[in-house]
Amino acid sequence: MGKLDEFIKGLDNPNQISLMDIPEIDLYMDQVIQLFENKFKDSKRNDEEKILTKTMINNYAKAKLFFPIKNKKYSKEHLLLISLIYQLKGALSINxxxxxxxxxNKMITNDSSFQLEELYSSYLSLNTTNIASFQEQMSEHMDEVNKEVEKFEEDAQGYLQKVLLIATLANISNLYRRAAEKIVDEIIEERESQ
Structure with missing residues (x-):
């Protein structure tokens, strides 16, 4: 499965905004977009796909996904939050x-001792672990699919292998998304009970 194999091998060097990628100075929106486009360009499915646009950033601001900007500039904390939003939006609703x-966001604005960089660094560390786990699990899933596809006629096996793998990955993705949604529900319940 050529492209899939290339993708899995390419995960050894994931596209992520590292703490070193973010300048110490605040950035204007166009600079933020350029930073994300440069960093995530290899993760695009095609050339028409946009990583981040002005409309997206404005929608995130209107939805209050990050604390208000000052003087039309985005701080390091804003960029870290936008990076997290970028990762989360593939699985979770904006709400x-x-x-x-x-x-x-409340900790950033109300608690001067909170270090978002430390949390983000932990996220990057977990991401590295997740990639290694994903690569291992993909190999297992492919082995399982190959066993199942042997039941079918040989001339259809290549296509059916892809269909079964797509269905398997979609199912697993849905399970993880639902688990994440349940944790979001817990956050809401805990906040509402205070």
């Missing part, structure tokens, strides 16, 4: 992302 990040 769920808002609920997830609400406490962080």
């Amino acid at each position: 769920d992302i808002k609920e997830t990040l609400n406490g962080i």
Whole structure:
């Protein structure tokens, strides 16, 4: 499965915004977009796909996914939050992302001792572990699919292998998404019970 194999091998060097990628100075929106486009360009499915646009950023701001900007500039904390939003939006609704990040935004604005960089660094560390686990699990899933596809006629096996793998990955993705949504629900319940 050529492209899939290339993708899995390419995960050894994931596209992520690292703490070193973010300048110490605040950035204007166009600079933020350029940073994300440069960093995530290899993760695009095609050339027409946009990583981040002005409309997206404005929608995130209107939905209060991050604390207000000052003087039309985005701080390092804003960029870290936008990076988290970028990662979360593939699995969660905008409202769920808002609920997830609400406490962080409050800590940033109300608690001068909170270090978002430390949390983000932990996220990057977990991401590395997740990639290794994913690569291992993909190999297992492919082995399981190959066993199942042997039941079918040989001339259809290549196509059916892809269909079964797509269905398997979609199912697993849905399970993880639902688990994440349940945790968001817990955050909401805990906040409402205070």
